[in-house]
Amino acid sequence: xxxxxxxxxxxxxxxxxxxxxxxxxxxxxxxxxxxxxxxxxxxxxxxxxxxxxxxxxxxxxxxxxxxxxxxxxxxxxxxxxxxxxxxxxxxxxxxxxxxxxxxxxxxxxxxxxxxxxxxxxxxxxxxxxxxxxxxxxxxxxxxxxxxxxxxxxxxxxxxxxxxxxxxxxxxxxxxxxxxxxxxxxxxxxxxxxxxxxxxxxxxxxxxxxxxxxxxxxxxxxxxxxx
Amino acid sequence: xxxxxxxxxxxxxxxxxxxxxxxxxxxxxxxxxxxxxxxxxxxxxxxxxxxxxxxxxxxxxxxxxxxxxxxxxxxxxxxxxxxxxxxxxxxxxxxxxxxxxxxxxxxxxxxxxxxxxxxxxxxxxxxxxxxxxxxxxxxxxxxxxxxxxxxxxxxxxxxxxxxxxxxxxxxxxxxxxxxxxxxxxxxxxxxxxxxxxxxxxxxxxxxxxxxxxxxxxxxxxxxxxxxxxxxxxxxxxxxxxxxxxxxxxxxxxxxxxxxxxxxxx
Numbered sequence: 001x002x003x004x005x006x007x008x009x010x011x012x013x014x015x016x017x018x019x020x021x022x023x024x025x026x027x028x029x030x031x032x033x034x035x036x037x038x039x040x041x042x043x044x045x046x047x048x049x050x051x052x053x054x055x056x057x058x059x060x061x062x063x064x065x066x067x068x069x070x071x072x073x074x075x076x077x078x079x080x081x082x083x084x085x086x087x088x089x090x091x092x093x094x095x096x097x098x099x100x101x102x103x104x105x106x107x108x109x110x111x112x113x114x115x116x117x118x119x120x121x122x123x124x125x126x127x128x129x130x131x132x133x134x135x136x137x138x139x140x141x142x143x144x145x146x147x148x149x150x151x152x153x154x155x156x157x158x159x160x161x162x163x164x165x166x167x168x169x170x171x172x173x174x175x176x177x178x179x180x181x182x183x184x185x186x187x188x189x190x191x192x193x194x195x196x197x198x199x200x201x202x203x204x205x206x207x208x209x210x211x212x213x214x215x216x217x218x219x220x221x222x223x224x225x226x
Numbered sequence: 227x228x229x230x231x232x233x234x235x236x237x238x239x240x241x242x243x244x245x246x247x248x249x250x251x252x253x254x255x256x257x258x259x260x261x262x263x264x265x266x267x268x269x270x271x272x273x274x275x276x277x278x279x280x281x282x283x284x285x286x287x288x289x290x291x292x293x294x295x296x297x298x299x300x301x302x303x304x305x306x307x308x309x310x311x312x313x314x315x316x317x318x319x320x321x322x323x324x325x326x327x328x329x330x331x332x333x334x335x336x337x338x339x340x341x342x343x344x345x346x347x348x349x350x351x352x353x354x355x356x357x358x359x360x361x362x363x364x365x366x367x368x369x370x371x372x373x374x375x376x377x378x379x380x381x382x383x384x385x386x387x388x389x390x391x392x393x394x395x396x397x398x399x400x401x402x403x404x405x406x407x408x409x410x411x412x413x414x415x416x417x418x419x420x421x422x423x424x425x426x427x428x429x430x431x432x433x434x435x436x437x438x439x440x441x442x443x444x445x446x447x448x449x450x451x452x453x454x455x456x457x458x459x460x461x462x463x464x465x466x467x468x469x470x471x472x473x474x475x476x477x478x479x480x481x482x483x484x485x486x487x488x489x490x491x
Contacts (some may be wrong), residue, residue: 002362006369013370017377027338032378034338037344041313042367044304045349051301052356054294071290078294086302097328101306108302114263115270116299118482119292122274125479128472129278135465145458152462153469160470186421187463194425195460197391198432198453204387211376221312222372223365 014215054079082111100128152187159184254488268487271479313349316342344370399426432456 017035020028085107089096094107101108117178137179141147164180171179213219253261314322315330316339321419323331336342352367354360397403398424403410429446434446435453442450484491 002365006365009366009369010373010376013373014377014380017374018380021381021385030338032277034341035374036378037312038342038348039378040308041342041345042349042371043350044308045345045352045367047297047301047304049353049355051297052353053400054297056356064393068286071286074287075290075294078291079298080294082295082298083301086298088307097326101302110259110263111295112299113232114267115291115295118267118271118479119274119288120296121475122271122479123292125472125476126274127276128469128476131465131469131472135469145454148455148458152459153466156463156466157469160466183300187459190421190425191428191456191459192463195432195456197395198429198456199460200387201391201429201433202436203385204391207383208388211380214372214376215380222368 001136003220003223006223010102011215011217014211016213051079051083078115082108082115085111155180156187246488252487268483271483275479313342313346317346318413371389395426395429399423428452430459 015037017032020031023029055076058076061069061072062076085091086101087099090107091110092099092101092103092108094103102112139150140145141150151205155164158167159180164184167183168179176182210219215224238245243252247254253264255262255265270288270291273284274292276282277285310326311330312320315327316336319331319335320332323329346371348367351363353364387464397407397410399419402414402418403412405412431449431453435442435450435457437450440446481491
């Protein structure tokens with residue numbers, strides 16, 4: 001019961017959706033689109049599950065007064081306040097039914113504009129420092145492959161700034177193919193594209209085989225061990 | 227001593243900020259909601275950047291606030307953009323129109339609307355993971371998600387990524403792409419043909435590296451080694467692009483601090 005029914009659901013749904021692709025007649029023609037929406041709906045419910053887990057975890061930290069519990073209060077308060085202003089559309093200039101939750105001027109918009117967006121952008125911006133420091137420590141031109149990687153990264157980095165253009169601007173037209181902007185273009189459009197295509201073909205084959213394993217029931221790792 | 231020094235620096239910064247605000251060079255946080263929000267966003271930005279020095283309480287406050295707000299943000303967005311129009315709107319259009327979206331009942335009803343009880347039931351089953359008993363029922367919802375993903379992705383990746391990439395590669399080898407095809411100019415070019423042939427050889431070389439049914443020796447080994455170089459170029463370009471993207475974000479944040487908050491530029 002605990003393992004057979006989930007396996008059946010996966011197998012039936014997966015098979016029906018694969019078969020539906022080859023039947024362009026009602027009700028199969030809209031089935032793939034419908035299930036795609038079902039996926040979105042259940043993913044949205046998963047956000048509720050995530051929120052519930054967040055409250056449960058931080059709530060237990062607060063009630064047990066574990067170390068750093070005041071920070072959990074910040075998380076819970078931030079979560080509940082944003083949830084409240086979002087669900088009630090508080091401060092929405094056109095009222096509850098008037099316009100979207102993201103309308104400029106609402107408190108939810110303010111939470112996005114003054115907390116979520118700056119915090120997310122700064123978190124990702126910090127990665128610039130960590131990537132730079134990690135690459136300084138890890139990147140060494142030990143062999144041909146590592147040298148190519150370093151060289152290409154360097155060319156792409158300076159090629160996307162005005163320095164790249166300035167450095168080779170003195171080259172005559174006959175040596176245009178040696179200018180950094182030209183090199184960057186060819187690296188990005190030809191070689192980078194080729195590598196990405198090979199990776200994408202590999203990923204596609206991997207996803208097809210994994211999907212088949214899941215549908216047939218060979219891959220059962222999602223059921224856990226219980 | 228160190229603490230006193232830091233407090234001194236902080237006091238001087240606060241004094242300068244207060245003076246600039248009093249002189250009208252900066253937005254007053256108590257004048258308007260926008261002013262307060264800009265100050266809050268600026269302090270939050272500085273709090274997160276303080277992690278570059280060391281882990282500290284100000285950073286942890288910002289980090290925990292961000293976790294709480296972002297969890298609620300995605301939950302609210304999921305509710306208003308997916309659950310309300312796609313679930314409640316399909317199952318109970320008139321009630322949804324009365325409570326949430328006034329115009330939704332005017333649209334013609336989907337003939338297969340009753341199918342939407344499936345995600346409703348499975349969504350509820352998913353939430354049972356939070357219940358003390360019956361948590362195993364949430365696996366049914368997980369099974370539906372996996373079945374849907376497998377069924378949709380299998381075909382999508384086979385047609386769009388696998389066949390699509392091969393088709394797009396071979397379309398351009400002749401040095402001419404018909405205007406009706408993506409990226410097609412309709413003009414023949416030898417240079418284009420040269421680069422397209424290079425591209426095809428590079429793709430074959432990179433793919434040969436992933437082919438493990440034959441030992442990488444002799445000519446095949448040399449060819450797959452070229453494939454590694456192609457992949458290294460791709461990773462190098464990807465790395466350069468990622469760093470540029472992060473630096474662009476950093477420039478955006480510094481611009482916000484200097485222009486929108488401090489008004490010094």
